[in-house]
Amino acid sequence: MSFLPNPLNQSSHQTQEQNPILDCLEIWNLFYKYSERKIRSIYYLLNGADEIHRVYLKANGSPFEIPTPGRRHLMVTSPKHIEEINRAPLDLLSLHAVAKDFLQPKDTMHGFEWKDIRGVEGTGFVRALRGTVVPLYELCKRLVARLNCHVFFGSKISEDIEFFEAAYQFPQDSALAAEFIRLLPKGISRLLACCVTKNFKAAATLHHRLGQEIERRLEAKEKEGEKSIPNDCLQWIIDTVPKKAAWSVNRFVGEVMGIWYGSVHTLSIAVTYALLDLYTHPEYIEPLREELSKAKTEDFNNGPALPLLDSFLSESARLSAFESTGVRRQALNSFTFRDGLRINRGDWICVPHRSMMRDNSNFIDALTFDGFRFLKNGRSARDSHMVDASDKWLIWGIGRITCPGRFYATATLKLVIARFLKGYDCELLPFKGGRSMQWRSTIVPKRGLRLAVRRRTG
Numbered sequence: 001m002s003f004l005p006n007p008l009n010q011s012s013h014q015t016q017e018q019n020p021i022l023d024c025l026e027i028w029n030l031f032y033k034y035s036e037r038k039i040r041s042i043y044y045l046l047n048g049a050d051e052i053h054r055v056y057l058k059a060n061g062s063p064f065e066i067p068t069p070g071r072r073h074l075m076v077t078s079p080k081h082i083e084e085i086n087r088a089p090l091d092l093l094s095l096h097a098v099a100k101d102f103l104q105p106k107d108t109m110h111g112f113e114w115k116d117i118r119g120v121e122g123t124g125f126v127r128a129l130r131g132t133v134v135p136l137y138e139l140c141k142r143l144v145a146r147l148n149c150h151v152f153f154g155s156k157i158s159e160d161i162e163f164f165e166a167a168y169q170f171p172q173d174s175a176l177a178a179e180f181i182r183l184l185p186k187g188i189s190r191l192l193a194c195c196v197t198k199n200f201k202a203a204a205t206l207h208h209r210l211g212q213e214i215e216r217r218l219e220a221k222e223k224e225g226e227k228s229i230p231n232d233c234l235q236w237i238i239d240t241v242p243k244k245a246a247w248s249v250n251r252f253v254g255e256v257m258g259i260w261y262g263s264v265h266t267l268s269i270a271v272t273y274a275l276l277d278l279y280t281h282p283e284y285i286e287p288l289r290e291e292l293s294k295a296k297t298e299d300f301n302n303g304p305a306l307p308l309l310d311s312f313l314s315e316s317a318r319l320s321a322f323e324s325t326g327v328r329r330q331a332l333n334s335f336t337f338r339d340g341l342r343i344n345r346g347d348w349i350c351v352p353h354r355s356m357m358r359d360n361s362n363f364i365d366a367l368t369f370d371g372f373r374f375l376k377n378g379r380s381a382r383d384s385h386m387v388d389a390s391d392k393w394l395i396w397g398i399g400r401i402t403c404p405g406r407f408y409a410t411a412t413l414k415l416v417i418a419r420f421l422k423g424y425d426c427e428l429l430p431f432k433g434g435r436s437m438q439w440r441s442t443i444v445p446k447r448g449l450r451l452a453v454r455r456r457t458g
């Protein structure tokens with residue numbers, strides 16, 4: 001995209017020896033480049049995914065740069081570059097610094113001091129719906145928050161309305177507040193962030209209640225030893241902290257809130273797109289119901305067990321990928337790849353995996369939704385299952401940093417789709433325009449999408 005006419009492009013050869021004009025043109029050229037970068041970076045906020053895809057196609061396999069408000073993002077697609085990112089020292093290319101930039105945890109997470117470098121000691125539904133119309137994205141957010149709440153914190157605290165509402169609201173408040181903080185000058189951004197989040201009420205409540213719960217569990221563990229151990233994610237985090245790293249309650253709470261944020265946000269969008277794909281391609285409903293009619297509970301956590309559902313959800317993750325970039329790292333110091341490609345301190349290096357998954361050279365007829373493409377003789381080079389991370393399947397990251405929540409995320413997606421297919425007949429109500437909006441590199445489902453839901457009989 002070229003936003004401004006650049007006279008230098010047309011007349012530079014005529015003016016090379018006239019110094020005053022040359023000087024003026026050089027100044028204009030600098031001004032032009034600065035303005036174009038600024039305009040492109042603002043354009044990126046609302047069209048990031050399209051912009052990445054446009055430049056990806058133009059780059060034809062070469063590294064390319066995407067200006068964003070704040071940081072420069074450099075994109076690479078070659079297996080060699082991706083492998084070098086994977087091998088780079090964690091104190092040089094950091095995922096944690098990326099997450100910190102996204103979340104602004106010092107402000108949005110009750111003063112939690114998130115480290116730039118990943119610590120070596122790091123951590124290891126259903127309301128009856130009868131003939132009703134529901135806002136799809138909202139439904140999925142609540143559904144995932146409820147399910148996650150039980151899995152993360154156990155049933156007792158999850159049934160507490162104040163706790164649940166805070167846990168549900170916190171990721172949304174934090175995302176909004178973090179954007180204000182990233183985009184606006186300090187004084188005004190904090191004020192606005194406080195207004196929209198009611199002075200960070202959800203974060204404060206969640207922080208306080210989790211602190212109490214963790215303190216209680218630590219005390220119980222001390223007193224009762226191994227006797228009454230709850231079986232949930234929070235307890236698992238408590239139990240897997242290496243003995244020599246004595247975490248404060250505050251540190252536990254910060255880590256748990258970080259994982260909570262990531263898990264609710266990603267999974268709600270993935271579930272929304274899976275349901276959208278299912279009800280915009282109703283031809284898959286009967287074959288999937290047929291497969292599910294014979295499914296056992298353990299099949300939902302076993303890659304090969306439900307091949308049709310696994311393939312359908314993989315295709316949804318591929319073509320409805322909600323994040324344009326993966327393998328994102330912030331350079332804590334300048335970093336040079338073996339071929340001389342250099343990124344400066346503070347820049348981000350990313351892999352535009354959504355565009356790669358929409359490229360005919362990686363997937364046959366890549367822009368067509370083919371729910372059974374990933375079956376053995378289907379149209380994909382991937383030889384594994386939805387949950388397996390590989391260089392042909394980058395949705396979970398690669399190498400040393402792959403999503404540890406992928407087993408849970410995949411099983412949850414399968415269970416939710418199975419519940420809808422077996423329990424309900426649904427229809428997506430007509431909507432105007434596209435089904436998504438873009439914010440930076442993320443593609444978010446629109447709030448106006450509505451699903452007519454009827455309980456199945458017989």
Ligand code: HEM
Nearest residue numbers: 263266267270326327328395396397401402403404405409
């Ligand atoms: C469909 C849903 C999800 C997707 C697509 C997804 C994707 C990813 C990706 C791509 C990364 C690596 C980031 C990078 O290298 O740039 C990652 C990291 C991570 N994910 Fe997920 N994720 C999902 C759900 C979850 C859930 C449900 C949890 C928790 C229960 C979770 C926990 C994490 C954690 C803790 C990390 C950081 C790992 C580390 O620092 O080594 N994710 N995820």
